[in-house]
Amino acid sequence: MAQDxxxxxxxxxxxxxxxxxxxxxxxxxxxxxxxxxxxLAMLGAVVLxxxxxxxxxxxxxxxxxxxxxxxxxxxxxxxxxKFWDANGVSLRPFVHGITTKRDPVTLRKIATADPDxxxxxxxFVEGEPYKLLGLIPMNIHLFGLDEGKLHLFGTDELGRDxxxxxxxxxxxxxxxxxxxxxxxxxxxxxxxxxxxYFGGPIDYVIQRLTEIVRVIxxxxxxxxxxxxxxxxxxxxxxxxxxxMIFGLIGWPTLARRTRSHLLGQRGEDYVLAAELSxxxxxxVITKHLLPSFTSYIIVDLVxxxxxxxxxxxxxxxxxxxxRPPSVSWGIMLxxxxxxxxxxxxxxxxxxxxxVVLAVLAFTILGDGLRDAADPYSVSSH
Amino acid sequence: xxRFLVHRFIGLAVTMFFxxxxxxxxxxxxxxxxxDRYAFRKFSGTGVNVTEGDIENIRIQFGLDKPAWQRxxxxxxxxxxxxxxxxxxxxxxxVNNVIGKRLWMTLAILYSxxxxxxxxAIPIAIYAAIHRRSAVDYSLTVLSYLGLALPNxxxxxxxxxxxVTLFGTSIGGLFSPEYEKAxxxxxxxxxxxxxxxxxxxxLAWSATALQLQTVRATMLDELNKLSVTAARARGIPEWKLLxxxxxxxxxxxxxxxxGFDVNRIFSELPIVALVLxxxxxxxxxxxxxxxxxxxxxxxxxxxxxxxxxVMNFISDIAxxxxxxxxxxxx
Numbered sequence: 001m002a003q004d005x006x007x008x009x010x011x012x013x014x015x016x017x018x019x020x021x022x023x024x025x026x027x028x029x030x031x032x033x034x035x036x037x038x039x040l041a042m043l044g045a046v047v048l049x050x051x052x053x054x055x056x057x058x059x060x061x062x063x064x065x066x067x068x069x070x071x072x073x074x075x076x077x078x079x080x081x082k083f084w085d086a087n088g089v090s091l092r093p094f095v096h097g098i099t100t101k102r103d104p105v106t107l108r109k110i111a112t113a114d115p116d117x118x119x120x121x122x123x124f125v126e127g128e129p130y131k132l133l134g135l136i137p138m139n140i141h142l143f144g145l146d147e148g149k150l151h152l153f154g155t156d157e158l159g160r161d162x163x164x165x166x167x168x169x170x171x172x173x174x175x176x177x178x179x180x181x182x183x184x185x186x187x188x189x190x191x192x193x194x195x196x197y198f199g200g201p202i203d204y205v206i207q208r209l210t211e212i213v214r215v216i217x218x219x220x221x222x223x224x225x226x227x228x229x230x231x232x233x234x235x236x237x238x239x240x241x242x243x244m245i246f247g248l249i250g251w252p253t254l255a256r257r258t259r260s261h262l263l264g265q266r267g268e269d270y271v272l273a274a275e276l277s278x279x280x281x282x283x284v285i286t287k288h289l290l291p292s293f294t295s296y297i298i299v300d301l302v303x304x305x306x307x308x309x310x311x312x313x314x315x316x317x318x319x320x321x322x323r324p325p326s327v328s329w330g331i332m333l334x335x336x337x338x339x340x341x342x343x344x345x346x347x348x349x350x351x352x353x354x355v356v357l358a359v360l361a362f363t364i365l366g367d368g369l370r371d372a373a374d375p376y377s378v379s380s381h
Numbered sequence: 382x383x384r385f386l387v388h389r390f391i392g393l394a395v396t397m398f399f400x401x402x403x404x405x406x407x408x409x410x411x412x413x414x415x416x417d418r419y420a421f422r423k424f425s426g427t428g429v430n431v432t433e434g435d436i437e438n439i440r441i442q443f444g445l446d447k448p449a450w451q452r453x454x455x456x457x458x459x460x461x462x463x464x465x466x467x468x469x470x471x472x473x474x475x476v477n478n479v480i481g482k483r484l485w486m487t488l489a490i491l492y493s494x495x496x497x498x499x500x501x502a503i504p505i506a507i508y509a510a511i512h513r514r515s516a517v518d519y520s521l522t523v524l525s526y527l528g529l530a531l532p533n534x535x536x537x538x539x540x541x542x543x544x545v546t547l548f549g550t551s552i553g554g555l556f557s558p559e560y561e562k563a564x565x566x567x568x569x570x571x572x573x574x575x576x577x578x579x580x581x582x583x584l585a586w587s588a589t590a591l592q593l594q595t596v597r598a599t600m601l602d603e604l605n606k607l608s609v610t611a612a613r614a615r616g617i618p619e620w621k622l623l624x625x626x627x628x629x630x631x632x633x634x635x636x637x638x639x640g641f642d643v644n645r646i647f648s649e650l651p652i653v654a655l656v657l658x659x660x661x662x663x664x665x666x667x668x669x670x671x672x673x674x675x676x677x678x679x680x681x682x683x684x685x686x687x688x689x690x691v692m693n694f695i696s697d698i699a700x701x702x703x704x705x706x707x708x709x710x711x
Contacts, residue, residue: 093398132429177631185678197696209399211396212396212399212400212403213403213691214644215396215643215644215686215690215693216400216682216686217645217647217648217683217685217686217689218644218648219648219649219651219652220648220651220663220666220681220682220685221407221649221682223666224407224410224670224678224682225407225410226670227410227411227670227673227678228407228410228411230412244441269639279394306529306530310532313532314532314534314652317534317652318652318655318673319671320667320670328434332539333535336538337538337655337656339541339542339545341616342538342541342542342544343542343545346542349538349539349542351587352535352538355532355535356530356531356535359529359530359532360527360530361528363526363530364526364530
């Protein structure tokens with residue numbers, strides 16, 4: 001009896017401790033707790049993190065460089081490392097060796113797997129030298145074969161390794177998204193701020209102008225601007241010009257939302273309370289208003305990512321965006337544009353899987369963040 | 382009502398004026414001008430030596446020596462008064478000739494896509510909202526995620542791949558070979574309808590995903606209204622009251638976003654058309670951008686935007702007619 005009472009008191013204490021923790025938690029802790037419960041969104045975040053790491057350290061994870069060609073294995077099918085075959089089991093994964101014959105009629109090289117030879121997969125092998133993150137000179141790659149080359153995703157029409165190219169493409173496509181969103185964000189803050197601060201006619205003109213820009217279908221508009229890039233521009237120039245375009249056209253949505261968040265919050269009671277307590281304007285803005293909508297801004301940024309990525313893919317796909325030898329998801333999908341190619345080599349579709357995965361992950365992550373960041377959502381702790 | 386119409390119409394005209402300026406800017410953006418490209422195109426490979434003077438002559442011939450604002454008014458003036466969109470140098474004929482039939486094909490694709498979107502989205506979303514947390518409702522959520530994540534042109538590629546590998550036929554194009562050059566007949570119209578199904582499915586893909594969400598959300602809001610409870614209390618059959626109150630209102634957001642849907646469809650159309658090989662304006666737009674045939678590109682961009690603005694106009698009017706709560710003061 002006495003023991004029961006003791007446990008009861010104990011549970012009450014733990015509950016109130018839990019409550020205490022909840023009521024004293026900072027805003028970001030609350031957001032994090034709410035976000036953590038959203039399993040799908042967590043999965044989205046993990047997927048994106050993995051993609052970002054694969055992209056950032058593409059030189060290490062990719063066995064070969066973007067342009068390295070394997071003349072022995074052109075339009076070759078994906079090779080999947082295995083642990084056993086008809087000749088027995090091996091603890092070290094291996095693929096079968098390739099023998100190349102010429103087709104007697106078309107004289108095209110045909111690569112076939114030879115089931116009697118084994119090429120073993122080794123890890124941390126030495127390969128082509130590179131600079132990790134553009135700084136540290138290295139020549140270690142995550143994996144490679146003891147002899148010949150391993151093509152996890154197969155090869156393209158020039159015999160280039162699609163796995164390596166996909167990783168480098170991931171870096172390009174994701175970074176264009178990041179830079180585009182950043183440009184849009186800075187423009188949105190400046191122009192949205194100007195519109196909000198001056199109000200009146202300037203606000204009106206900016207609002208009307210953005211409405212007119214938004215009437216023009218967006219991809220045709222991007223294409224029109226991209227068509228104006230001079231042919232002699234280097235790949236780096238095209239890359240930055242594209243981020244600028246995405247930013248320039250992407251900002252109105254962000255600016256509008258920032259502005260409406262600000263206008264909406266300005267009339268809230270807590271702002272009035274702070275003002276009545278004698279808080280200065282700068283304190284109200286930095287201590288009360290800004291924290292109230294930074295979470296929204298982050299959500300908006302995450303949500304606008306997929307559009308940037310899809311736009312880049314679309315533009316590069318039709319040949320108005322990045323140009324080879326740059327490599328992005330859109331450029332890789334160019335190979336899948338003609339039906340004859342994808343009939344013979346369905347693995348050209350693999351980069352499409354990355355596009356879909358990235359967009360899906362960003363969308364789900366955005367949804368999860370929005371739920372977590374919304375202070376009015378019902379939350380049982 | 383008349384005042385409302387006039388007001389909206391003025392809005393349409395003002396928007397088109399600013400859009401035409403933006404389109405003109407895009408036409409002027411590529412380096413070099415029409416005369417350079419014309420001379421390069423016409424004389425490259427012929428061995429004729431083109432001098433600066435020749436290019437200058439071409440420039441004067443086309444009126445390119447005038448300042449930009451004069452050329453803008455000349456261009457817009459031609460369109461407004463004579464419906465003349467200028468010259469295409471890649472096709473060496475007038476832009477009107479190049480666009481010709483493609484305009485009608487574009488509209489055929491647009492309307493079949495819109496019809497398919499609404500035929501799918503409205504009934505399914507209403508059903509899902511009434512049967513909340515059912516299998517249909519959950520699969521709808523998954524589908525709408527995929528609708529955004531799987532870009533239309535990839536869907537088109539996948540459908541192409543499936544049709545070629547499984548059925549051995551290509552689904553591209555708008556006409557079967559035997560009707561390609563034939564005059565219009567019932568057979569040709571049916572053939573066109575058949576070929577419109579795939580582009581319509583591909584383009585309706587993401588539009589449907591978005592509309593499903595909107596209609597479902599509105600429907601859920603409306604289902605909890607007192608009018609529904611009151612109707613139920615009066616003993617009106619369930620299907621009748623659902624149609625009469627919430628379903629009727631759930632259609633309003635669809636009507637008000639027709640312009641957005643057209644915008645989205647036109648945004649995705651060029652790439653889908655390229656993949657599926659559809660002879661319409663979007664594909665022409667890509668081609669003219671690649672050739673820097675800017676009069677064609679400008680005309681197409683202007684036309685696409687014009688349809689969007691007109692659809693916005695129509696949706697405003699339709700909404701005002703459908704929903705008496707909308708103020709006509711506008």
